[in-house]
Amino acid sequence: MVDATRSSLRKQSRLPLSLKVKYTLRARLERGEWPVGTRIPTLEQLMQAYGVSRATMRAALDELEREGLIERTRGKGTFVIGDVAQEHWLALPTCWDELLAYLGRLNTVTVELGSGKGRVPADIAGAAVPDTYWWTMRVNHADGLAYSMSTVYVLDAVAWRLQPDLCQGPVLLALDRLARDQIHAASQTLTVRVADADLARHLNMDIGMPVVRLLRTVRNQQGQIVYAAQVYYPAQYLSITTELSPSSTV
Structure with missing residues (x-):
């Protein structure tokens, strides 16, 4: 060895x-x-x-x-x-209700890096999307620790219904509470990457260290994206547990 x-x-x-x-x-x-x-x-x-x-x-x-x-x-x-x-304290749920409950327990403090209106980049939405979105870029803290950096997009026609809540906490909680009729389907994809200079600076980590990139989208009944997010987590903090249900055998 x-x-x-x-x-x-x-x-x-x-x-x-x-x-x-x-x-x-x-x-x-x-x-x-x-x-x-x-x-x-x-x-x-x-x-x-x-x-x-x-x-x-x-x-x-x-x-x-x-x-x-x-x-x-x-x-x-x-x-x-x-x-x-004990570093892997950020348990990312894989179920919608559990995710909302977890976000509500985190007591997140956010530092906004910028906001505005524009389009969702194709690499986040998975394809070109013509609609206009309100967006915000944030560094999210819990217990004084920067645990994620996120860029979140909300369909502009929906975003006005969520103000000022959009600027006062997790965007997904505001969407679920104030525009539940717009939530029909949701999905998320995680990939492992490495931190560039910006991520390293904002998340207090070394350049080249592993990060988990999460892409999450929420669609309405018409299939239109009403919410899209790109979130980066330092890999050392994150844990993911998925329940497996083996089929019974005779």
Whole structure:
């Protein structure tokens, strides 16, 4: 196992070796190999285990300490102080009613980055849409943590019915409460991407770190899009649980 890990670390990659070591150590924290309160191996032991230099290992540990996961004390060692397993606190529901209930419990505080009127981009709607939409771009916070960055579109003919609620909380809650007659079908798609400079800045994360991109649309009975959203979540916060119903066998 150690030799295989060393080989993987040495594979040609654009990622600096210190970051590869950091993610390798972080994975051990995520698996619970080093619970909170544990003293992890010494610098020399880790250097020997992974076959890297002192400078590389120190840089990796610096990153983990900066994230609040470990604490180094001279003469005592390095201890785990952050529970990585608790980071996946954002449980994204896959059912409409559960989604609304969850949004209502989040106590979201939003910072608006811009708003206006225009068209939904084809890469969000899935095709060109000629209608005019009210839109808003926001960074969403819970308990002081920036957990998502969203751009939301509401059909302009519907948006006027939702003001001022559109600007005072989650748009989907306002749509469900004040324009329920416009909700006939809804769908969402999730893909994993990496953070660019804008996402990294607004979500307090490193460029290139994984993010989950969610595209959600709501249509009326005529098949017209009344709501569309593009939401980015840091992958480290998000968990998704789907109930599976196996068919019974005789």
